[in-house]
Amino acid sequence: MNAFDNFLFGLYPYIALTVFFLGSLIRFDRDQYTWKSDSSQLLKAGQLRVGRNLFHVGVLFLFFGHFFGMLTPHFLYEHFIDAGSKQLMAMISGGIAGLLTFIGITMLLHRRLTEPRIRVNSKTSDIVLLVLLWLQLALGLATIPLSAQHLDGSMMMRLAEWGQRIVTFRGGAVELLIGAGWIFKMHMFLGMSIFLIFPFTRLVHVWSGFGAVAYLVRPYQVVRARRLNVPADHNQPRRPDAGV
Numbered sequence: 001m002n003a004f005d006n007f008l009f010g011l012y013p014y015i016a017l018t019v020f021f022l023g024s025l026i027r028f029d030r031d032q033y034t035w036k037s038d039s040s041q042l043l044k045a046g047q048l049r050v051g052r053n054l055f056h057v058g059v060l061f062l063f064f065g066h067f068f069g070m071l072t073p074h075f076l077y078e079h080f081i082d083a084g085s086k087q088l089m090a091m092i093s094g095g096i097a098g099l100l101t102f103i104g105i106t107m108l109l110h111r112r113l114t115e116p117r118i119r120v121n122s123k124t125s126d127i128v129l130l131v132l133l134w135l136q137l138a139l140g141l142a143t144i145p146l147s148a149q150h151l152d153g154s155m156m157m158r159l160a161e162w163g164q165r166i167v168t169f170r171g172g173a174v175e176l177l178i179g180a181g182w183i184f185k186m187h188m189f190l191g192m193s194i195f196l197i198f199p200f201t202r203l204v205h206v207w208s209g210f211g212a213v214a215y216l217v218r219p220y221q222v223v224r225a226r227r228l229n230v231p232a233d234h235n236q237p238r239r240p241d242a243g244v
Contacts, residue, residue: 008189010174013166016196023199024207037205038126051107058101062140065094070163083153090156095144102137109134125201132194139187146181155180159188 028035069090074083081089109130112118147155158176165173177185198204 006174009177013192016192020195020198024204027199035204038202051104054100054104058097061097070160083157084151087153087156091144091147098137098141105134105137129201136190139183142183143187146183
């Protein structure tokens, strides 16, 4: 592996993750009024509803699929499913979810670029983000035919081991990518780049979505009516002869 590969797949992941975490924390601390999804639903809702639902359902499946698929050590599941079967399952389920997400993001991008009112109210970061997500999904779908060429799961295991070595700060991660196709590498690089720009875009609202899970375990709110501390007959109607 040359110096360029060592930078992209050995150093760049740590740069992207550092900016991802610290940038999100700083933005939440300094610019909380910008911490939102900036919905354009009031400008045009029809196409947004379909595209948004397809995108969110698909991207959540892809996120958790990649997260657990790459970062779960092989010894935890090797007694239940072999590498080849796991790869085939990932190709089928990921392909379906990826196609739904790709259709959704295409609708959202078309809507933002062709609707004049939405276009004029869009930030540059909004359009750049949608284009990057569109390219990332296209690359992800393009990896499926490549994965079909080695159904033994060997390449998937090497990519997963790369991710596990990166997050556990172990050496030798870059060497695992020797022989990996350029589409795999582009997909990985663009994925890391999305983490890099995450704190500077509307994607920060994803943190709030995960934070909403805390509502499931928080204590019940106790709501007390203000009229508990006023006389009992305060809200009773007055008699006509009671005066002012």
